[in-house]
Amino acid sequence: MKTKPRFETQKFIDTPPREETWALRLYIAGQTPKSITAFANLKKICETHLPGRYKIEVIDLLKQPQLAAGDQIVALPTLVRKLPEPLRRIVGDLSNTEKTLVGLQLRPAKSEP
Amino acid sequence: MTRTPRDGAIKTLPKAPTGIQGLDEITEGGIPRGRPTLVCGGAGCGKTLLAMEFIVRGAAAYNEPGVFMAFEETAPELAQNVRSLGFDLDKLIKQKKVAVDFVHIERSEIDETGDYDLEGLFVRLGHAIDTVGAKRVVLDTLEALFSGLTNTTILRAELRRLFRWLKDKGVTAIITGERGEGQLTRHGLEEYVSDCVILLDNRVYDQVATRRLRIVKYRGTTHGTNEYPFLIDETGIIVLPITSLGLQHKVSNERISSGVSGLDEMLGGGGYFRGSSVMITGTAGVGKTSISAHFAKAACERGEKCLYFAFEESPGQIVRNMRSIGLNLEPWVKKGKLRFHSIRATLHGLETHLTTFHKLVREFQPDVVVFDPIDSLVQAGTRKDATAMLTRLLDFMKVQHITVLLTNLVHGGETLENSGVEISSLVDTWILLRDIELNGERNRGIYILKSRGMAHSNQIREFLLSDRGIHLQDVYLGPEGVLTGTARRSLEAREHSAAVLRQQELEAQERDRRRKREALEARILVMQKEFESEEEEALRRISQGQAREATLQLDRDKMAYWRKAAKKQGGKK
Numbered sequence: 177m178k179t180k181p182r183f184e185t186q187k188f189i190d191t192p193p194r195e196e197t198w199a200l201r202l203y204i205a206g207q208t209p210k211s212i213t214a215f216a217n218l219k220k221i222c223e224t225h226l227p228g229r230y231k232i233e234v235i236d237l238l239k240q241p242q243l244a245a246g247d248q249i250v251a252l253p254t255l256v257r258k259l260p261e262p263l264r265r266i267v268g269d270l271s272n273t274e275k276t277l278v279g280l281q282l283r284p285a286k287s288e289p
Numbered sequence: 290m291t292r293t294p295r296d297g298a299i300k301t302l303p304k305a306p307t308g309i310q311g312l313d314e315i316t317e318g319g320i321p322r323g324r325p326t327l328v329c330g331g332a333g334c335g336k337t338l339l340a341m342e343f344i345v346r347g348a349a350a351y352n353e354p355g356v357f358m359a360f361e362e363t364a365p366e367l368a369q370n371v372r373s374l375g376f377d378l379d380k381l382i383k384q385k386k387v388a389v390d391f392v393h394i395e396r397s398e399i400d401e402t403g404d405y406d407l408e409g410l411f412v413r414l415g416h417a418i419d420t421v422g423a424k425r426v427v428l429d430t431l432e433a434l435f436s437g438l439t440n441t442t443i444l445r446a447e448l449r450r451l452f453r454w455l456k457d458k459g460v461t462a463i464i465t466g467e468r469g470e471g472q473l474t475r476h477g478l479e480e481y482v483s484d485c486v487i488l489l490d491n492r493v494y495d496q497v498a499t500r501r502l503r504i505v506k507y508r509g510t511t512h513g514t515n516e517y518p519f520l521i522d523e524t525g526i527i528v529l530p531i532t533s534l535g536l537q538h539k540v541s542n543e544r545i546s547s548g549v550s551g552l553d554e555m556l557g558g559g560g561y562f563r564g565s566s567v568m569i570t571g572t573a574g575v576g577k578t579s580i581s582a583h584f585a586k587a588a589c590e591r592g593e594k595c596l597y598f599a600f601e602e603s604p605g606q607i608v609r610n611m612r613s614i615g616l617n618l619e620p621w622v623k624k625g626k627l628r629f630h631s632i633r634a635t636l637h638g639l640e641t642h643l644t645t646f647h648k649l650v651r652e653f654q655p656d657v658v659v660f661d662p663i664d665s666l667v668q669a670g671t672r673k674d675a676t677a678m679l680t681r682l683l684d685f686m687k688v689q690h691i692t693v694l695l696t697n698l699v700h701g702g703e704t705l706e707n708s709g710v711e712i713s714s715l716v717d718t719w720i721l722l723r724d725i726e727l728n729g730e731r732n733r734g735i736y737i738l739k740s741r742g743m744a745h746s747n748q749i750r751e752f753l754l755s756d757r758g759i760h761l762q763d764v765y766l767g768p769e770g771v772l773t774g775t776a777r778r779s780l781e782a783r784e785h786s787a788a789v790l791r792q793q794e795l796e797a798q799e800r801d802r803r804r805k806r807e808a809l810e811a812r813i814l815v816m817q818k819e820f821e822s823e824e825e826e827a828l829r830r831i832s833q834g835q836a837r838e839a840t841l842q843l844d845r846d847k848m849a850y851w852r853k854a855a856k857k858q859g860g861k862k
Contacts, residue, residue, distance in 0.1 A: 205408040213403075237409065241416035248393045249409035251438060264398065267438070271403035279400030 198222070198230040199259035203249050205237045210269045214253040217270035225282050255280075302509045305353070305425070305461040308346025309339065311528030315504060315513035320485050325455050325462040327482040329474045330489030335500060335521055336465040338374070339489070340427040341367065342525045343463050345376045347425045348386035353461075355425035356417040357389045360433035364389040374525050388417040394437025401439060407447040410434075411454060418458065426455065426462040435476050452481045473505065484508050490516070494671070499640050502528055518640040527644050529681060540564065545657075545692060548587030549580065551761025552720075555737055555746040561718055562742060564690040566683050568713065570697045571722030575733050576754055577696040578602070580722070581659045582611045582618060583759055584694050589621040593656035596649060597629045600665040604629035615757045628653055634665040639678045642669060646682060650689065658686060662696040663712075679712045717741045725751075725774075732774040735761065751777065 202218055204211035215234065222230040237244050237252070247256050247265075257264040257280055266279040277283040304318035313319050320326040320343075328336050344355035359367055367389060368378040381387040390413055418426065434444055455462045464482060466474030473479045479486055486505040491498060501516045519528040544559030547567075553560040561567050567584075569577050585595040599607060607629065608618050621627035630649055634642070650658065667675045679695075686693045695716070713719060718740040725734045736749040751762040751774070762777070 203409065205412055210404055210406070217403075237412040241412045244409055244413045244416065245390055249413070250392060250394055250407060250434070251405045251410075252408040252412075253405060254409060264400070266400045266402055268401050268403035268405040275400060275402040279402060 196229065196260050198226050198257065199233070200230060201233045201235060201247070201256040201258055203235050203237060203244070203247065203252060203254045203256065205252050211253055213271060214255070214269040217273070217276070218255060221270065221273060221276055221280075221282075225277065257281075304510075305347070306351060307339075307343045308350050309342050309526050309528060311517065311519065312339075312502070312526070315502075315517055315528060316485075316507065317510065317512060320461060320463070320487075321507070321509075322461050323456065323459045324484040325452050325464055325482045326485040326487065327464050327466060327474070327479055328487045328489065329466040329468055329479070331468045331491065334468075334489040334491045335519075335526060336489055337362070337367075337429050338371070338521060339487075339526055340429050340463045340465055341371050341376070341378075342374075344387055344425055344427050345371065345378065345381065346525075348381050349376075353424035354386045354421040355388075355427065356414065356421065356423045356460075357387065357427045357429065358414060358417070359389060359391050359429050360394065361430060363391045374521075374523060376525075385421050388421045388423065390414075390417050392433070394433055396437050396439075399437065405440075405443065407434075407444075407451065410447075411451065415458075418460065424460060426458075426460045428462065428464045430465040430467060431478060432466055432474065432476050448478070448481055489519075499638050499670075518643075520640050520644045522641075522644055522648070524648075527647070529640065529643055529647075539690070541690065545591070546587045547580070548583030548585070549752075549759045549761060551750065551752070551759075552580075552735070555735075555748070555750065555761070556718070556740055557743040557745050559743070561692060563692055564687060565717035565741070566686065566693045566695065566715065567718040567720065568695045568697055568716040569720045569722060570699055572699055572724055575722040575724060576752065576759065577698070577722060578607065578661055579611070579614055579616075579754060579759055580720075581661050581694055581696055582607065582616050584657065585627055585659055586616055586618060586621065588657040588692075589624075589626040593626070594653060595621075595627045595657045595659065596653050596655035597627060597659045597661070598646065599629060599631045599661050600634045601662065603631045613756070614754050614759070628655075634669045637669070639666060639670040639674050642666065643678050643682060647685065650686070650691065655691060657692045657694065659694045660696070662698045664698050676712055680715060683712070683715050722752075725749075727774065728776045730774045730776075 200218065200222070202215060204214065215232075218232060222232065235243055237249065243249075247254070251267040253267070253269060255266040255270065255276075257266075264279060264281065266276060270276045274283070303322040304316065304320065305322040306313045306319035307316075328339055330336050341357065344357050347353040347355050357367065362370070364378075364382075368382075371378050378387065378389070382389060392410070392413070414426070417423065431448065434448075435441065438444055464478060466476070466478040468488075469475035469477070473486060473488065485507045488503045488505050490501045490503070492501065493499075500519050500521070502519045503516045504512045504514065517528050519526055521527075541563040543563040544556075544561065545563050546553050546560040547556065569580055571577050581597070585597055588595045597604075597607070602610070604622070608622070611618055618627060622629065628649075630645075632642075632645070663675075663679060666678070669675070670678070683693060695712075719738040721736055721738050723734045723736075725732045733752050733754070734749045735752045736747075737745045753760045753762055
């Protein structure tokens with residue numbers, strides 16, 4: 177497993193159990209540059225941090241608009257972490273990897289001031 | 290103030306009626322069709338309700354399906370909130386006339402990384418609009434987006450796009466926004482909505498809360514510019530335009546009895562005009578309520594319906610008290626011709642009172658309405674507010690063709706002509722009741738200060754309350770002026786005896802005259818008789834004379850004969 181080096185103190189924090197598969201859902205509206213960037217960024221992050229145990233479901237709201245209400249989608253693109261619980265939402269094209277990792281709780285937020 | 294459209298005005302903006310009582314009057318037809326309208330105001334001022342009423346009434350009354358996008362309340366919560374106002378939201382949703390979409394944005398659940406847009410909101414809204422074929426859209430309140438998402442640059446750009454998109458969709462939209470410091474909305478939504486802005490407000494003055502509504506702007510059309518009080522009651526929002534009705538009500542020439550025959554006489558013989566307003570002013574205990582009750586009873590006897598608003602007495606008390614002057618109102622109450630509505634004026638604000646009046650009048654459809662007394666309404670607000678409210682009330686009644694009778698208590702020391710609530714110029718007939726203190730007693734006087742459009746009496750009459758109702762005493766007019774009570778009675782007695790004396794004198798004179806005539810006639814008769822006898826005597830003497838004359842002539846002839854004969858005889862003989 178190829179991971180970035182971690183700090184010792186973060187060892188026990190919020191690391192998902194190895195066996196759990198991550199269910200991710202990416203909401204987009206058509207093949208816009210933002211959607212494509214978001215998908216590419218997500219793919220990269222998952223490959224890096226969750227190799228082999230992630231599932232990405234892409235939902236194009238232009239095709240299935242009725243699904244938007246279910247996950248309370250307002251902004252697009254939105255990434256929803258269905259599993260593991262709790263549910264997390266990350267909006268944007270995920271271009272800020274650091275923030276995405278924090279949002280997905282793959283990395284704890286920077287210590288608060 | 291509502292301006293009437295000028296003749297030949299350019300075809301005005303198409304409008305979508307909101308279905309909210311009064312609001313369509315102020316806006317002269319509704320909010321701009323196919324454009325967004327901003328409704329802003331502080332917490333609890335009724336924004337959501339106004340928006341919801343717009344959707345529900347649109348779907349139910351105008352066959353315009355609507356989408357309600359709620360950012361603060363869930364669909365079940367909304368349905369529950371409006372159910373208390375008589376709207377069945379669930380049913381409309383089932384009938385696919387209304388779609389409710391609850392948008393939940395919670396900052397703690399959302400992380401933002403990189404670029405994004407609000408296309409999700411557009412998709413949801415578009416989907417909802419397409420599902421029900423919506424013509425109306427409500428976004429309540431968009432500002433929740435600002436608390437859920439941090440990137441205001443994106444938000445502002447997207448909001449601008451949203452309003453453009455709504456216009457392109459051709460839906461009539463209401464966007465609600467929380468009142469902000471120094472600007473209409475906290476996040477400056479008014480920047481995006483330029484067509485119509487409605488401001489709601491809930492103010493407390495002297496412990497009485499009044500909701501007000503004002504149209505801040507309405508591009509491309511005339512509209513009422515005042516602050517209009519509005520109410521939320523069990524039927525929803527009711528806006529009460531003060532003078533939207535103008536002065537174009539039809540008038541009637543029909544007269545209706547005041548219930549007191551003497552008063553009808555004073556009013557030119559017929560009573561009040563139908564649809565006019567009558568004010569009865571007087572000090573305490575002069576009989577204002579009694580006159581009102583007579584009026585109410587007269588209406589019931591004509592087969593009309595009367596609504597009686599009492600602010601100081603309970604219905605039972607009025608019925609009992611009126612029985613003491615021989616007026617039995619109970620049968621009319623039982624027959625449903627007379628309805629009392631007793632309420633303390635201070636129970637709630639003027640606006641709520643006004644709505645109660647409106648509602649009851651609409652429900653009961655009375656022909657005459659009595660307010661007894663109106664000055665207590667001043668206690669429910671300020672004098673100015675009370676005057677404004679009564680103006681609207683009288684306007685409303687006039688348009689409905691209802692004859693209104695108001696009583697007004699004037700406190701001791703005030704001049705009677707001071708109506709207290711300054712509506713004297715609004716009423717058509719103004720009757721004054723006053724105490725007349727004279728010779729150690731107090732009597733009631735009634736006179737008509739004004740009565741538009743009829744030749745009314747200018748006299749003060751005394752009116753008596755007896756066990757057979759009100760009786761107007763004919764005026765005593767004499768060298769000593771108008772007298773009342775025992776003074777009048779004693780004067781009348783004196784007058785009466787004087788009249789008897791005068792009568793007797795006259796009779797004596799007449800008898801004298803007759804006697805004289807008789808005497809004269811007798812004398813004439815005697816003289817005539819004397820004359821006749823003298824005449825007879827004279828005639829007799831004349832004829833005797835004539836006879837004698839004839840005899841003498843004969844004698845002379847004989848003598849002459851004799852003399853000649855003697856000559857002849859002498860010669861011959």
